[in-house]
Amino acid sequence: MRVLVTGGAGFIGSAFVRQLVRGAYPGLSASRVTVLDLLTYAGNLANLAEVAHHPRLRFVRGDICDVDLAAALARDADLVVHFAAESHVDRSIADSRDFVRTNVQGTQVLLDAALAAGTRRFVHVSTDEVYGSIERGSWAEDQPLAPNSPYAAAKAASDLLALAHHRTHGLDVRITRCSNNYGPYQHPEKVLPLFVSNLLDGLPVPLYGDGGNVREWLHVDDHCRAIxxxxxxxxxxxxYHVGGGAELSNRRLTERLLDLCGADASAVRRVADRKGHDRRYSLDSSRITRELGFVPRVPFERGLAETVAWYRENRAWWEPLKPGGRARALATGR
Incomplete structure (x- = not known):
């Protein structure tokens, strides 16, 4: 099978590519894997260094909004796995234009290209944030979308476009919505690598509001296996929902990271809460377990410790990504 992976040099996309070219996914044998990535600040060829010279891997630097490029790559693909997106909530609050262009227009271009090319299958990777916030219980897949941030709204729009291409045109579209991912190669603007890298450098960590915002955590390798x-x-x-089952507040997460990094509570700086900060996310993942037999394999405590160890051992990867060698002023619950 010929597989096109968009955003394949990003955090989650590169994890998927690394495993795919190594033959780690039973039933998904790729004769060729093409990675399409624009290499914006969040895309990094170093994420693919382990498999860069694999004979079945091809890298194309380009924009998913490029109609001609998308058409050409879709004609050479049996399966599209669509990771490419702008994903940082704080950036979307400051300026939402790139989020609408990439997440909405880019998805539309890819869907149209896949439809015109007769691509057999299109997997669209989305997020639990499209549902907004839930006080108690967990969302099922038929929960109405109610996004609060510009990022989440752009992802919700892309989900609806993907489903519309299935219902209107018969394109084989499948959507995954995941909880918070963690693991190696995550850009240090995101809360977990930001906090870890700050603590390893003896810097304070900025915790939004009262730290009571709750997220469900999923190791990136489990997420990619589900995809x-x-x-x-x-x-x-x-x-299909892909939840990790490990639910904890940002305050509790911070406490675990302080312990793993050998720091104490004096490293925590409380900062004003983010606009429209969703209080809690929680996915009901029973469908993917019931229909496909998926269950997460990486226990959170083990995965978190291994992730912290990876950042401790790979300063050469993350240090250049931090502005001026220091932390960004803000952290997110994402």
Whole structure:
């Protein structure tokens, strides 16, 4: 199978590519893997260094909004796995234009290209943030979308475009919506690598508000394994939740990171809460377990410790990504 992976030099996309070219996903054998990535600040060829010279891997630097490029790559693909997106909530609050262009227009261009090319399958990777915030319980896949941030609104729009291409044109579209991911190679603007890298440098960590915002955590390798399952065994037009089952507040997460990094509470700086900060996310992942047999394999405590160890051992990867060698002023719950 010929697989086109958009955003394949980003955090989650590169994890998927690394495993895919190594043959780690039963039932998803790729004769060729093409990575399309614009290499904005969040895309990094170093994320693919481990497999860069693999004979079945091809890298194309380009924009998913490029109609001609998308058409050409879709004609040479049996499966599109669409990771490419602007994803940092704080950036979307400051300026939402790139989020609408990339997440909405870019998805539309890719869907149209796949439809015109007769691409067999299109997996669209989305997020739990499209639902807004939930006080108690967990969202099922039929929960109405109610995004609060510009980022989440752009992702919700892309989800609806993908489903519309299935319902109107019969394109085999499958959507995954995941909880917060963590693991190696995550850009240090995101809360976990930001806090870890700050603590390793003896710098304070900025905690929003009262720290009571709750997120569900999923190791990136488990997420990518779920995406591969959806690609091979999911149903067309179906949405699948991929939750990690490890639910904790940002305050509790910070406490764990302080402990793993050998720091104490004096390193925490309380900062004003973010605009429209969703209080809690929680996914009901019973569908993907029931239909596809997926369950997360990486226990949170082990995965978190291994992730901190990876950042401790890979300063050469993350240090150049931090402005001026110091932390950004803000952290998110994402």
């Amino acid at each position: 591969a399952l959806v690609a091979t065994s999911g149903r067309p037009g179906r949405v």
